[in-house]
Amino acid sequence: MSDETNDDKKKRRGTIAGVGGPRVKKTLMGVGIPDAEEIAADLKEKAEAAKDAVSEVAEAAAEKASDAVDAVKEGAEAAKDAASGAVEAAADKASDVADSAKEVASDAVDSAKEAASDAADAVKEAASSAKDKVAAAAAAVSSAVAGDDDEETEETSADENPGFAPGDVRRPSGSSKGGAYRGGSNGKRAALYLAEYETVEALRDAAEQVRDAGYKKWDCHTPYPVHGLDDAMGLAPTKIGLISFAGGMTGLIGAFLMIFYMNHWDYPINIGGKPTGWGAFPSMVPVLFECTILLTGLSTLLGILGLNQLPRHNHPVFESDRFERSTDDRFFISIEVADKKFDMGDTRELLEGTSPSFLELVEEEV
Amino acid sequence: MSRRKPYEFSPSASNKAHWRSIEEKQMDPKKRQELAESERPDGFFSGLVPSKSLVKRKGQSNHALLKQPKLSRRGFLATTGATGAALTLQGCLRRPEEPILPFVRQPEYIVPGVPLHYATATQRGGDALGLLVTSHAGRPTKIEGNSEQSSSGGKTDLFAQQMIWDLYDPDRSQSPAQLDGDSLADRTYAQLDDFLATTIRSAAGNGGAGLRFLLEPTTSPTLIRLRERVKSALPQAKFHTYASVSQDNALEGAKIAFGNRMSTRLDVSEADVLVAIDSDFLGRDDGSVFASKGWGARRFVSNPDTDHMIRLYSVEGTFSITGSNADHRVRVAASECETFLKALATKLGERGLSVGPLGGNESGRAEWAQMLDAMADDLTGADGKSNRRRPGASAVVVGPRQPARVHALGYAINEALGSIGSIVKLYPAADAEQATVAASLGELVAEIDSVQTLFILGGNPVYTTPGDVDFGELLGRSGLTSVHLSTHRNETTLKSTWHIPMAHELEAWGDVRAVDGSISIQQPMIAPLYGGRSAIEVLAPFAGENSVSGHQIVQNSFDANGMSPATTARWRSALHSGVLAGSAVRPATPSANAGAIQAALSEASAVTVGADNFEVQFVADPALLDGRFSNNLWALELPKPLSKVVWDNAAFMSYATRQELGLQNGDMVTIEKNGQSIELPAYALLGHADHSITAHLGWGRTAAGRYGNKQTWPGLGPEPDWDAGGFDVSAIRSLEAMNFVTGVNVSRGSGNYELVISQQHAYMEGRPIAIDASLEEYRDQPDFASYRTVEWTSGPLWTEVDYSPRDVANNRPLHKWGMVVDLTTCTGCGTCTTACQAENNVPVVGKQEVKRGRYMTWIRIDRYFVDENPGDHQISDDVQVAMQPITCQHCEEAPCENVCPVNATAHSPEGLNDMAYNRCIGTRYCANNCPYKVRHYNYLDWHQHLDDPWAFHGEFPETRQMQFNPNVTVRSRGVMEKCSYCVQRIQEAKITVRREDRSLEDGDVISACQQVCPTGAIVFGDLNDSSSAVARVDATNRRYKLLAEVGAQPRTTFLGLIRNPNPELPAHGSAGGHDHEEAH
Amino acid sequence: MGSHAAPIEEIGERQLLPPGTTFSSITETIAGVTEKPAPRGWWMLFLPALCLLGLMFVCIGYLLTIGIGVWGNNTPAYWAWDITNFVWWIGIGHAGTLISAILFLFRQNWRTSINRFAEAMTVFAVLCAAIFPALHTGRPWFDYYLFPLPNSMGIWPNLKSPLMWDFFAVNTYLTISVVFWYVGLIPDLATLRDRSKSLLRKRAYGFFALGWRGSHRHWQHYERGYLIFAGISTPLVLSVHSVVSFDFATSVIPGWHTTIFPPYFVAGAVFSGFALVLTLMLIVRSVFGLHSLVTVKHMDLMNKFMLATGTMVGYAYAMEFFIAWYSGNPYEAWVFFHNRLGFGLIDEQGNWGPLWWSYWAMISCNVLSPQVFWSKKMRTSIPVMFVVTIFINIGMWFERFVIIVTSVYRDYLPGSWGSFEATWVDIGLYCGTFGLFLTLFLLFVRWIPMIAIAEVKATLPHAHPHAHDEHEHEHAHDAVPAPAE
Structure with missing residues (x-):
């Protein structure tokens, strides 16, 4: 493997980062976990999976690419350059992460180290075998996408690395030409970026940055309610109080009308010689009170569920396995693709700037 | 919807057309006919039939459309849903299946739903009691008195009420x-x-x-x-x-005195002073209905200055209803009554009466002396203070258990007092030949x-x-x-x-x-x-x-x-x-043969009862009589008037005697005489004579029937098995000593027996409940009764309901039903309890349930002992008694109504506290909140309980079902019930007067208890009608509201209990009972 | 949720959880209970609980078949064990919501270790309580008449009746308690969901977690909603037992007709509720080894509460007697001095009130036994508090029995006086409801996080920004207050 050129490496890494799908990324980036032994085993497993996935994707891409090669040969050349640039950048990061992974692993046990290197080897192997075809395919795809969507092209060109922008690739697209991406990732599409933090301060700082960046459709995920996040996120006060109040008033007035109707209007009965209408008001108080409470409570419940749009069991964050720790001891920020300001690159950069312990792009089923 | 015959609408001008609306009138007659036949012109289905389908379609006649309404899908679902729900609900309800069969031959006069009343009579010892029997669709359900018959006067005794149950007794023999x-x-x-x-x-x-x-x-x-x-x-x-x-003793006594067997009728309505010697003429003795009626008249007092009140002395061993009503009562063993009467004769002789020699200088026990003097004074009117206003208005009344010679002496005394023919009326016995x-x-x-x-x-x-x-x-x-x-x-x-x-x-x-x-x-x-x-x-x-x-x-x-x-x-x-006209005869006025009486009296020597010479009295049970009502559930569960024991008899003795014997209530006591012995549980009845034991007859039956047999009843789960049925005491009785026997050996028996009483507490604890006063106190403080209760002077915060508005349209007052119970004339006989039971289908619950207080009688008669010396915690046998019938007070501001969550009890515009049984879910909150505790709860399926304690839903004896008054709901398990003021009678009367096109008058509505009350202590009627009896009585100054301070505004009120003690006698004179310090 | 994360040292509050507690250790400890096989102690409790539950069904079946005459209720004690048990259970049910809501409003962080537990207890206790009024009607199949529905004659229920108030109050309380409990559970169910290994668990917990994802936008509504729940639950708790007391206070029966009842009942309810929470917690804590989360500090605080409420109750008892004497109402004096005290007034035959012993059982359990808590040593002694809490539970049962039976069995007219004796069905049904309670409770501790995971986490010193790791415990009080919401 040592005979690979730096360019090749860059290409491969870029390729992997670009189209390898989330699993590959996890393999490379998911190393921040203290339990080295487990991680090492996980890495090995994931590397195997990555190998399969890469070859699968590569083959599929190659097939499509060969059809397009003739028509877009010129464009492919240009794309190749761009891609190599992008790959280089990605590869740098990847190697950084890999290094840190190695460090942690060596701190733990030797076997973990070995496993990590094995994993890296496996990935390398897989990647090199697919090198050429993938490169070609990537070029073809990116050019095809670029040609399809003018706006995207503009953005892409404005990008520092216009030749290969992951955001462009992942961008959900209505175009039929986007089929190359969709087919290649089992009917998924990008949904949100998920950044993980280990401390609540990091989360708060990150949230402030995201808020300042002007995002709207983003969120913090914490295992318990963190104070100060409202400000950090720039959230407006909740309206649930109004809902509860409205419910409570409905209960109060409804109960009053109910009693008045039942015992005074509809069928007044002489009960122990006591009055039935306003004169009976003192006897109504307990029921008025209880009904007020009841409807306040129920409307608060409905308010919580309604404002939170719960129950919802299919949120994209659940696609992330790491997110399971959001209810345990990790803090997350998610930025949704649907946000107007969302940009694969910018957003990613922003999140990277908040130094998360982990960052991933989460895809959802289409 | 039942099919009925199509009927003709007659459109022809010759007949009147019946129509209900203008639309109908304008309708084509033929169509109307069709509608009538289909029976649903615009009824149940109309809402379900889409209006579209009612529009006439081409080629389809209206007729067809209407006959076969097309249901829309929704309509169909609604119909099937409703039907399904209805069927389900139907299944939930427990309605017994009953074939409805028409009469093959319609009996005379029977109109379904309208009861008939027939006059008949029943025998009471030597007397007859005229009855008026209410019959629903051929089933007699209730017995009342026949006002045209002299012994009844429209009232009955307890046994007449019980008769109806016996008629339907499921244990009657059904074949030879x-x-x-x-x-x-x-x-x-x-x-x-x-x-x-x-x-x-x-x-x-x-x-x-x-x-x-x-x-x-x-x-x-x-x-x-x-x-x-x-x-x-x-x-x-x-x-x-x-x-x-x-009645032999009385008849034979007459034979001694007058030579012929003669029956006696006591006309209390003319009497001023009576001395009852072992007599229960107000209670269970023959002629008690007639006597009680007179008692009610002579006892009622509304103006202490002008109304003259009868005074009654009672000399007896057992504690009878008459004794409980006496102004002065002397506890004298039955065997010593003869001595007492002789001593009285002596005293009377001292006051110039010719009967003195008959007393044979008997002076009686020393402790009687003062009483004897007072009695003699009062009877003869010797001093000016006597209660006797005219000669002949005082008499001694000898009870049927006393030997013939005592009766003879009594006749002689009465003759001397001039009362034979005036208040003691003698008639030839019906069966002169009888031995x-x-x-x-x-x-x-x-x-x-x-x-x-x-x-x-x-x-x-x-x-x-x-x-x-x-x-x-x-x-x-x-x-x-x-x-x-x-x-x-x-x-x-x-x-x-x-x-x-x-x-x-x-x-x-x-x-x-x-x-x-x-x-x-x-x-x-x-x-x-x-x-x-x-x-x-x-x-x-x-x-x-x-x-x-x-x-x-x-x-x-x-x-x-x-x-x-x-x-x-x-x-x-x-x-x-009910009476054969002209069959009555005039009372005879024979003269007594002093010699014969003297001879008879000298035959027997005086008996002294004491610790070494115990006496046993055999008294007919207050409800079972001699056992002829032994299988009668009403009788079995009727509390004995004084002891309140139910379902059993006992050895009733004075508290002092019980202590002397070292017994507790319920301890078995063995009574021996001539080698025969009986065993029965001891029970201390305050007021009983010392060293005397009352043993009621009629108990301990072995073949009375399923209820009356002495037996062990299977307890219901939590309730233990219980013995009931009492004890047969006839073993120590003999033909010579049918009524009492002395010289018995009394000793502690083995073990004990559970006696159940319906009223657990006997004292008023100083509370103004059955408020009593002497006539003198009444004179001093005419409003003593309301003075002792605290009525609210300020009204409530809300406007109180006015129950006396006038019906403007008809310019007549609406009704305001009310009841007044006069504690003075109420003797506590308990007849109203059973009358109410018969009228209102009130169940009996069994001994063990009575023990839990779960008795159901809508009227309970609270019996309070008024102690001579309250507060010293010494139980005394010298007690007075206050009887107070308690039933629903129909409070205007009823506490029970406020707390019912489902509006099952509410007030009618006429002031009745109504119960809607089918609305009641049985929270029992109303009963808790009733200060009078007059609400009775169906804890179990009471009607079946004794036949079917495990609720297997076995058949309730059909004949017993026949007794039920069809106008009154038979309450199921789990509902509250209580006195309704006989609302069914009120409604019946209203229907009657409407049919007769007149307004209700006093007497149109008579509640069952009022109807039966022989002394007229219960008065019921319309308080808005100022001329009604109840309004008049309600205006009496001794009227008071029980527990007025609770503020419930009871509609039922009481008249304070007035006693008329002899001012010459101590102790009893200030029988204020609970508050002596206030008495003067 | 716990807005003030850290204790306030000025008022003597201390960190409740031991040093070294981390988020994941909390998760592990609490969630672990539901994931590990049940300990032997659990089974030892669960099987008897099932037997008792069976007994309850036997008693109910018997009762429905034959009628409530199988109880000892009689005339005049129309209510006896049925309502005693009802009020007792309802009272117990008050601690849960009270701990949860009032302590929440007062920012008492120590509640977090016990509130879930107590809320569950509330729900189960109210369920047990509801059995009695539902069954005590003579015709339980018509209980639906209580709903505001007209019958076929158009008759509506009577809203003036305290029982209707009770009906609304108890149903509201049950509903709100369940909702409050459930809302608090949602984040923790999400935790369990996310830790689930098996698909079934994941699906089951996931279903009830409603897709909770810890979103702060959700937390924002959730926290405010929870605050509202706490805000309405507090008056609700106070109102429910007040309304229960109205059943008696609005009546005309001496011993019932007492204006002191609402606060007295509420204090009693808190008293008994805390006692049962503590009793159960002591058991569960030792069975599941939760010593690190439910500490002696918690117990100490609860014991102080019981001492306070017990004294309040004692004051109420004394005040009732004072008023009975001071009012000069002979009927009321009779009820208190004869029926209850026993020898205060003796009747004309020189007898004590026959049920005097129940009053003295109440006094010794409720007023005397908590006095040991004046001593810190006693407050922190597990065996002592176990015994005392059981005494208090018994005493509070007697309190209700005393109020209900000894008032009504000898009230106005001596002619109507009676007595009371319980039957085996009374006893069986009461014990049976323990079966129901324990069964539900044991299922709860087994399958549902019995301590509010998210809330406990929020009380950790480093739970909120500005609390720096290096100053973990020392500067915990530096934590910023919550946003003013």
């Missing part, structure tokens, strides 16, 4: 039977008739040799006539009479060896005969054929050769004669439920009257007596009014 080996085998009437025919033939052949009849004492002219005819037709045949409780039961039975016993066939027509001698006559053994004598006529297969039946089911008094023709000679015809209200014959029907063939029709036999009597041709208007009017 013959002894087959050791047990009875059912026989048909044909077999019975064969046997009877044979017997009659052989009797006719030998002149009745060996033929004996045993009857109960009777006043029936027909029975007496038949007896005489049999005697003449079969000269060898003999008649005997026996009854456990009889005393003791002599008559003794004769039968002596001659039993010569008897071949013995007809026992009624009665239950095997059970009721005293211990020295083993009647069962006599019946078992070989060669004796005994024929027993009785309603039940009782102890005697089981020893008899033949059994003939007896028709109930309400099922058969007969006649009875009252004390005053007036004759009442008994007419059947219903065909015998189980078949059965009356005594006259059995006896008639022996007299040669071979008609088995009781009707004919009774008519024959009147023909034969020449009193009336049987079918004339006079007969019919006798049936209608």
